[in-house]
Amino acid sequence: MTLEQQLIEKKYYEMFINEHVEIHPIHVLGDAYQEELQKDMPDLSFIRFAQGEVYFQNKDYEAAIFKWENITNELEPWAKKNIADAYYESGLLSNAEDFYLSIETDQLILNTEVNLQLFSLYIERGKLDAAIAVIKSTIISNPDYPNVTKIARSFFENQQDWAMPLNWR
Known part of the structure; x- marks a missing residue:
């Protein structure tokens, strides 16, 4: 599956799971988050993006939005789209429209x-x-x-x- 297809289907998080399929993704991503924090210059955006996907798939749209609001790398436009999707799924159509229209x-x-x-x-x-x-x-x-x-x-x-x-x- 291509990166773009993963982003469309909100399955980017699967890149972090690898051989840990028997462990819940939130736990695996939490461990990855803590490991990244130990680095001299941690970049948490990729992990936060993946966490947002897992929350979204479990219909915790508020948590997903929180994670995606903190994306500051090349995934930021996709994070904005996902935030809009979360608003859409929550029935907050005006917020969703605003976010969709803000994506450049x-x-x-x-x-x-x-x-x-x-x-x-x-x-x-x-x-x-x-x-x-x-x-x-x-x-x-x-x-x-x-x-x-x-x-x-x-x-x-x-x-x-x-x-x-x-x-x-």
């Missing part, structure tokens, strides 16, 4: 994932014009992303909007 990155996959989440959020909030704009933008920027054209086609068919560009059919 040139990573095409991350941008696509954020846009797909925004698309779902806008539909849920009844903001159909915003949903249409974001899905069209996503198709233009990354038409080969898995299922993105299928999602768009299904949405426009459900809306009985037959004015899709011909290359989407």
Whole structure:
């Protein structure tokens, strides 16, 4: 599994588990955290990111958000996306939208994932014009992303909007 796929599926933490599959991930990550603290210049961001994923998977969104708020390395844009996901799962759609919109990155996959989440959020909030704009933008920027054209086609068919560009059919 690629790093990007791990980040999408929130399985980055599995890199820390390795041969410790019989031990709960929180315990393994706690040990890794303590070990990292013993270094002269500890970098806890990677471990905190992984801890956030485990909390998220166990529906402890508050703890996950706390961990992801402290990410200051190259995983920071993904941490922001995950914070938005946690707000979304908690039903705090306005907070989720604010976080999704605050993400600035040139990573095409991350941008696509954020846009797909925004698309779902806008539909849920009844903001159909915003949903249409974001899905069209996503198709233009990354038409080969898995299922993105299928999602768009299904949405426009459900809306009985037959004015899709011909290359989407």
